[in-house]
Amino acid sequence: MARMVTGQLGAEGPYWDGLAKGRLVLPRCNGCGKWHWPAVWRCGDCGSWDHEWVEQPLAGTIFAWTRTHHRFAGTEGLALPYVTALVLLDAVPIRLNGLIEGSEEHLGIGAPVTGRTTFTQFGKDEIPSIRWMLA
Template identity: 35%
Template sequence: MDVIAQKSFPAALPLGPQVPVDEPFWMGLLEGELRIQHCKECDRWIWGPSWVCQDCHAFDPPWEAVEPVGTVYSWTTTHHAFPASREFAESVPYTTALVELPHAGGRRILGIVTNTRDVRIGQHVRGWIQPAGESTGGWPVLRWIAEED
């Protein structure tokens, strides 16, 4: 495994609640939790944030803290800083993973892997919350650490 130092990464701004429906996600990160919506009517986990369950149409599905562990479903490594994302210029190359969360019904969520560029589909990862800072617009951000099998 090509190990790199676990480090903080910049984030594409703006971050934080953009619409009221996603506010519980961001408040969860501020409190050190990963929160995903979970419909109590039909037991469906929901990501991205929604006012209505896509299965049973129940309104305002609640948010639940879930363990931030999962497996890599897909990934990509970025080797070039694009003009629209200049804040990442000093961080290339970096790897972004689409992580499947078994504790959230298999919902998938994106994030940067901070300890290596060498990941593989099916690899176990553990989430960590990068503290709020200037490079993240004052909001914490979910990141991933790839675990060795």
């Protein structure tokens, strides 16, 4: 099993490198202050090419979630069923996906979560990823 090679992922490279080191970093335009996700090389609002990657806390609320009962290619490392959530971060207006781990007692839209970084097996690789836990 090989950990995914980062640094060759275009505009999103710092995000994956950050997750691999246990940090969530997201890009903010230095021209107008807009947060971008997915990452962009050039800001669509002000045209700036200059972005700063800023560390963010892994905390937010569930925007949407789904429970997966059927396996698809690449998920052999995950126990079925599993829950994936799209989380709206508390600190910046960005939504990020991740698996839910731990108790699902308060699972629902609007539920607060905290997160941690880890690696998830996907096919033959391990990819940096986020796990969300219900508060």
